Amino acid sequence: MNLSRHAERRVHQESVRLLASEFPRLAPLPRRVLGALLARTVGNVHLFVRQDLEERGGDRPDAVLISTNGVFALIIAGERPDEQAARAAFRHAEERCAGITDHRGRVVPVSAIHPVVVVPGAGAGRTVRAAGPYWALPETDLARLFRREDAHLNRRQVDVVARQARTRLDGYTRLEAGLPEARPETAGLLDAGSLAENEVEAAQARPFDSWLTFLHPHQHAIVARDYSGPARISGPAGTGKTVVVLHRLRRLARNSTGPLLFTTFVRTLPAVHAATFRRLAPEVADRVEFLHLHAWLRRFLQSRGRAVRVNARGISTAFARAWTVHRENLQNLEPSIDYWRAEVDRVVKGRGLTTVDEYLRAPRRGRKLRLDARQKEQVWALHETYQAKLAERGLHDYNDVVSLAEEELVREPLTESYAAIAVDEVQDITLTGLRLLRRLAGDGPNRLLLVGDGQQQVYPGGWRLSDAGIPVQGRGEILRVNYRNRTGVLDFARGLDATNEVDDLDGGPGVVLGQVEAVNGGGECRSWSGPAAELPHALLGQIAAMPAPLGQTALIVFHHRDLVRCRKLLREAGIATLPLEDYTGAPDDRLKIGTVHRAKGLEFRAVLVVQFDSGEPSGGAAREESTELRNRQRLVAATRARDFVWWASVR
Structure with a gap:
C-alpha cells in the first residue's frame, strides 16, 4: 500500500510505540529491523515475533514474515550465526509452516520457506552471500523482501497462509501497526490513485507464479523424495515439471555441497529459469548453474584447450x-x-x-x-x-562437440563433480547427449533428474532412456494435472492432431494432454485463415485488441523464414519486439517473437501463432513423419498460452 510521507511517519511512530510496549528491553538492532518490518504491516503483510525475543536462544527464528512475496524466516544477528544453529532455527520454521494449504488444496513445501539472516550495516542493494545456507541481508536492504517484481501471491492467499501460521507458531505473537485513525488533519494519508494502482497491478499479476510458494501435494511429494539413482519425471504440457525441478534444486542445494547444474537442449530456457530460481532461492542461487547444453560443452572444451569451430x-x-x-x-x-x-x-x-x-x-x-x-x-x-x-x-557440428566433450571426460573427469544435474526438455536431446550427461552426473542418490514429455518432441528421431544406459525403474514419476492453461486454451490444444500415444521416455505408457485434469477455468481461442496479403491487417488488428499486455504476449511461428516475414511486418508497423533467444523473463513492454523451437518450455498470458502453408515431403512414410512432427510442434505452440490464443493459418 502506498502511503504519503506524513502517513509513513505516523506508522513509524506507531511501530516504535508498539515494540516498546511489547519488548521494552529489546536490543538496538532487532528494534530497528522489527520497527521497519512492522511498518509494512499496514499493507498485506503479517509479522510474527518470538515472545521470548529479549532472551532469545538459537533454536528458533526471531520472526516469521508472510507477504505477497512469500514466507520468510528471519534471524536478526549482530554477526553471522553458527551454521548448525542457523539450520536448526530455520528447520523449526519449516516444520511449523510447511504443509499449510491454500483454498485449492496446494501445500507450502519446505523448499518455499525463505531463510534470511539480517545483519547490521549498509548494503549496496545486493545480496551478501553467507557461509551458511541462508540469504544474508544488510538491515538497510530490507526493502528487497518486498520488491513488487517478486510478488506472486494475492491477498487471499496471504491471508490463508497467515491464518494457519497463527495456529502453528506457538510462542510467537502477531504484531500489526495499523493505519492511524482518519482525522481531518490527516486527510490524504494515502497517495492519490494508490487504490486504482493496486487494482491495475492485481489485474496484471502473474498468478501462475504462485507455485513459488504453493505446490500440489503430488508435486510436493516428488520434491521431497530421495531417489537411489537416476530419476525421470514425465507429463504433458503445463503439468508443472519444471516447477518440481526448481524446488528440488533448492532442496538439494540446501542439503549438499558442491555445484548443481540445470541444463537443456533449448537455448532460451536457462536464462529464464535462472531468473526465476533467484526469486525462489536467493540464498543458494549462486550454487546452481543454468546453462544451455552446448554452451556448457563448449565452455568445458575451451577449459581443456580443445578448440571447436561451430558455424x-x-x-x-x-x-x-x-x-x-x-x-x-x-x-x-x-x-x-x-x-x-x-x-x-x-x-x-x-x-x-x-x-x-x-x-x-x-x-x-x-x-x-x-x-x-x-x-x-x-x-x-x-x-x-x-x-x-x-x-x-x-x-564441427553440434554432435561433434558432444563427442569431443565425452572423449575429454573419459580422459580426465571433472576436478569438482556436480552434486546434482537436472535436464529439462530431455526428449529433444540426442542419445549421445544423454550418455554424456549420465557420465557427467556419475553414480549416487539424487545425482541425475531427467524431465520431459514425448508429446512435445519437436525434433525427429527418438530413443529410450535404457538406450543410454540410464536405469530409472522404480524412480519414474508422471504428472497428470495441468496448472498452466485455462480450459478454453487447453481444449483448443487438445483438438490439435498431435500424437496421442507416447511412452514415459523409457517404453512404458505415458500420459498425453487429452488425459490431464484441468484446474483453471476460462480462457479463449480465436482463429483466422486467409491469404498472405491479408495477414498484416488481421495480425495488427488482433494485436490492437489483445486481452493481455504485449509484454506478456508471444508471437510464435514454425520456420525461420516465417520469422523474418513477421518481424519485418511488425517493424514496419512500429511494434517493438524482443527475440525469444534474448528473452530472460524480465518484464518489459515488447512483444516476444520466435520459432516454436525457441518457445519450448516458456509460458505467456497470450500467444499469437502464425502458421504458413509449406510444402510437405512427397513420400508416404516421410510425409507421415513430417506431419506428425508438425502436429507436435503445433501443440507446443498452443500450450505456451495461459489465457488466450490467436491462431492464424496463412494460405
Missing part, C-alpha cells in the same frame, strides 16, 4: 555439398534434403554410431521411412562425405 551456415553448406554427391542415390526414396540431414544428425551421429555395421543394426525410432541394408549403406556414404566436407573447412 551454422558453414555446417549447412557442408551438408548441401555432400548431398549433391549422393542425391541421385537417395532422392527417389525421399527428395527432401532436410529428411536426410535429420537422418545423419539425429540417427547416425545423434546415436554415436561409428561404423556402417553399427548403423545397419541400430534402431531408428521415430523414423517412418524404412531403409534396407543397401539404402543404409548409401546414407552412411552421405555421412562420410559430410564429415569430409566439415573437415575441409575445419568445422
Whole structure:
C-alpha cells in the first residue's frame, strides 16, 4: 500500500510505540529491523515475533514474515550465526509452516520457506552471500523482501497462509501497526490513485507464479523424495515439471555441497529459469548453474584447450555439398534434403554410431521411412562425405562437440563433480547427449533428474532412456494435472492432431494432454485463415485488441523464414519486439517473437501463432513423419498460452 510521507511517519511512530510496549528491553538492532518490518504491516503483510525475543536462544527464528512475496524466516544477528544453529532455527520454521494449504488444496513445501539472516550495516542493494545456507541481508536492504517484481501471491492467499501460521507458531505473537485513525488533519494519508494502482497491478499479476510458494501435494511429494539413482519425471504440457525441478534444486542445494547444474537442449530456457530460481532461492542461487547444453560443452572444451569451430551456415553448406554427391542415390526414396540431414544428425551421429555395421543394426525410432541394408549403406556414404566436407573447412557440428566433450571426460573427469544435474526438455536431446550427461552426473542418490514429455518432441528421431544406459525403474514419476492453461486454451490444444500415444521416455505408457485434469477455468481461442496479403491487417488488428499486455504476449511461428516475414511486418508497423533467444523473463513492454523451437518450455498470458502453408515431403512414410512432427510442434505452440490464443493459418 502506498502511503504519503506524513502517513509513513505516523506508522513509524506507531511501530516504535508498539515494540516498546511489547519488548521494552529489546536490543538496538532487532528494534530497528522489527520497527521497519512492522511498518509494512499496514499493507498485506503479517509479522510474527518470538515472545521470548529479549532472551532469545538459537533454536528458533526471531520472526516469521508472510507477504505477497512469500514466507520468510528471519534471524536478526549482530554477526553471522553458527551454521548448525542457523539450520536448526530455520528447520523449526519449516516444520511449523510447511504443509499449510491454500483454498485449492496446494501445500507450502519446505523448499518455499525463505531463510534470511539480517545483519547490521549498509548494503549496496545486493545480496551478501553467507557461509551458511541462508540469504544474508544488510538491515538497510530490507526493502528487497518486498520488491513488487517478486510478488506472486494475492491477498487471499496471504491471508490463508497467515491464518494457519497463527495456529502453528506457538510462542510467537502477531504484531500489526495499523493505519492511524482518519482525522481531518490527516486527510490524504494515502497517495492519490494508490487504490486504482493496486487494482491495475492485481489485474496484471502473474498468478501462475504462485507455485513459488504453493505446490500440489503430488508435486510436493516428488520434491521431497530421495531417489537411489537416476530419476525421470514425465507429463504433458503445463503439468508443472519444471516447477518440481526448481524446488528440488533448492532442496538439494540446501542439503549438499558442491555445484548443481540445470541444463537443456533449448537455448532460451536457462536464462529464464535462472531468473526465476533467484526469486525462489536467493540464498543458494549462486550454487546452481543454468546453462544451455552446448554452451556448457563448449565452455568445458575451451577449459581443456580443445578448440571447436561451430558455424551454422558453414555446417549447412557442408551438408548441401555432400548431398549433391549422393542425391541421385537417395532422392527417389525421399527428395527432401532436410529428411536426410535429420537422418545423419539425429540417427547416425545423434546415436554415436561409428561404423556402417553399427548403423545397419541400430534402431531408428521415430523414423517412418524404412531403409534396407543397401539404402543404409548409401546414407552412411552421405555421412562420410559430410564429415569430409566439415573437415575441409575445419568445422564441427553440434554432435561433434558432444563427442569431443565425452572423449575429454573419459580422459580426465571433472576436478569438482556436480552434486546434482537436472535436464529439462530431455526428449529433444540426442542419445549421445544423454550418455554424456549420465557420465557427467556419475553414480549416487539424487545425482541425475531427467524431465520431459514425448508429446512435445519437436525434433525427429527418438530413443529410450535404457538406450543410454540410464536405469530409472522404480524412480519414474508422471504428472497428470495441468496448472498452466485455462480450459478454453487447453481444449483448443487438445483438438490439435498431435500424437496421442507416447511412452514415459523409457517404453512404458505415458500420459498425453487429452488425459490431464484441468484446474483453471476460462480462457479463449480465436482463429483466422486467409491469404498472405491479408495477414498484416488481421495480425495488427488482433494485436490492437489483445486481452493481455504485449509484454506478456508471444508471437510464435514454425520456420525461420516465417520469422523474418513477421518481424519485418511488425517493424514496419512500429511494434517493438524482443527475440525469444534474448528473452530472460524480465518484464518489459515488447512483444516476444520466435520459432516454436525457441518457445519450448516458456509460458505467456497470450500467444499469437502464425502458421504458413509449406510444402510437405512427397513420400508416404516421410510425409507421415513430417506431419506428425508438425502436429507436435503445433501443440507446443498452443500450450505456451495461459489465457488466450490467436491462431492464424496463412494460405
